[in-house]
Amino acid sequence: MAEFSGKVVIITGASQGLGEHLAVLLANLGAKVVLSSRRVEALETVAEKCRAKGSSGDIQVVKADVAKKEECEHLIAETKRLFTRVDVLVANAGINQRGNVVDIADTEAFRTVFNVNFFGAVDCIKACLPDLIESKGLIVGISSLAGRALVPGSSGYCASKYALEGFLNSLRAELKADNTGVDVLVVDPGEMYHEDGAGRQYVGTENQLMQAPLNRKGRQSSAAVAHKVLASMVKRERYFSASLGIKRWVPLLMNLVPAFVERKAIAFVSSKQYPDGAKPQAG
Numbered sequence: 001m002a003e004f005s006g007k008v009v010i011i012t013g014a015s016q017g018l019g020e021h022l023a024v025l026l027a028n029l030g031a032k033v034v035l036s037s038r039r040v041e042a043l044e045t046v047a048e049k050c051r052a053k054g055s056s057g058d059i060q061v062v063k064a065d066v067a068k069k070e071e072c073e074h075l076i077a078e079t080k081r082l083f084t085r086v087d088v089l090v091a092n093a094g095i096n097q098r099g100n101v102v103d104i105a106d107t108e109a110f111r112t113v114f115n116v117n118f119f120g121a122v123d124c125i126k127a128c129l130p131d132l133i134e135s136k137g138l139i140v141g142i143s144s145l146a147g148r149a150l151v152p153g154s155s156g157y158c159a160s161k162y163a164l165e166g167f168l169n170s171l172r173a174e175l176k177a178d179n180t181g182v183d184v185l186v187v188d189p190g191e192m193y194h195e196d197g198a199g200r201q202y203v204g205t206e207n208q209l210m211q212a213p214l215n216r217k218g219r220q221s222s223a224a225v226a227h228k229v230l231a232s233m234v235k236r237e238r239y240f241s242a243s244l245g246i247k248r249w250v251p252l253l254m255n256l257v258p259a260f261v262e263r264k265a266i267a268f269v270s271s272k273q274y275p276d277g278a279k280p281q282a283g
C-alpha cells in the first residue's frame with residue numbers, strides 16, 4: 001500500500017468512528033493526514049494515535065464545521081498552507097436523523113442533515129477540486145446503504161445520502177469525460193459500532209443534536225470497516241459496500257421487488273427501540 005506514502009489526505013469527521021480509524025491506518029502508511037471536525041480536543045487525541053504511527057509533522061488538526069461553506073474553504077486553504085497540495089479527500093463527516101416525517105417539528109431537521117451530509121461534502125470537494133485534478137487524486141464519499149434503499153424514521157438522512165451519491169456519480173462522469181485522472185469512490189460502510197463506545201450523532205425531532213450508543217448486534221466495528229474501505233481506496237474502486245448478508249443486495253432488490261424491501265424495512269425498524277422514543281434508523 002505504498003500508494004499513500006507521502007500523499008496529503010484530508011479526512012472530515014475524523015474525531016471518532018470510521019474517520020478516526022481511517023486516519024490511523026493512513027498515518028501508518030506514511031500519509032500526511034489532516035484531521036478535521038468540530039471538536040479539536042477529540043481530534044488531538046486521534047492525532048496522537050496517528051503520530052504514534054506516522055511522522056509527527058505529517059499529522060495536522062484543522063477545526064471545521066462542514067455545515068458552513070466558509071469553514072470547508074478554510075479547511076482546504078489551511079491544508080494547502082501546511083502541505084501545498086491535496087491528493088485525497090475523504091468526505092466522511094455525517095449525522096443521522098430520527099423521527100417520522102409526521103412527528104418532526106419542522107423540516108429544519110432535514111436542512112440540518114443536508115448541510116452536513118450533502119453540502120458538507122460538496123463544499124469541501126468544490127474547494128479542492130482544482131488541487132485534486134492537479135494531483136490526479138481521489139475523492140471518497142462515505143454514504144450509506146440508506147443512499148440506495150429506504151429507511152422509515154430516517155427519511156431526511158436517507159435523502160441526504162441519495163443526494164450525495166447522485167452528486168458523486170455525476171461528478172465522476174464529468175471528471176472522466178475531461179480525462180482528469182481523478183477517481184471517485186462511493187462507500188456504504190454497512191452498519192457499524194464503535195469499539196470505544198462512542199455514540200453516533202443524529203438530529204432529533206426538534207432539530208436538536210443528539211448522540212446515542214450503537215448496538216453491537218449484527219454490526220461490524222468501525223475499525224474493521226476502515227480496513228475494508230482502505231482496501232477499496234487502494235484499488236480506486238467506484239463503489240464499495242461493507243454491508244453484510246442480504247443487505248448487500250438491497251439496492252438491486254429495490255429495483256426488482258420494492259414491496260418486499262419495504263415490508264422488510266418496516267419490520268426491521270419496528271423491531272427496534274431507542275431511549276429518546278424516536279423511531280430508529282438503519283444504515
Ligand SMILES: NC(=O)c1ccc[n+]([C@@H]2O[C@H](COP(=O)([O-])OP(=O)(O)OC[C@H]3O[C@@H](n4cnc5c(N)ncnc54)[C@H](OP(=O)(O)O)[C@@H]3O)[C@@H](O)[C@H]2O)c1
Nearest residue numbers: 013015017018037038039065066093094144192200201283
Ligand atoms: N455508524 C453507522 O452504522 C453508519 C452506517 C452507514 C453510514 N454511516 C456513515 O459513515 C460516516 C461515519 O459514521 P460514524 O458512525 O463513524 O459517525 P459518528 O460516530 O456519528 O461520528 C460522526 C463524525 O462526523 C463529525 N461531524 C458531525 N457533524 C459535523 C459537522 N457539522 N462538521 C464537521 N464534522 C462533523 C463528528 O465530529 P465532531 O463531533 O467532532 O464534529 C464525528 O467525527 C458518516 O457519514 C455516516 O453517515 C455510518
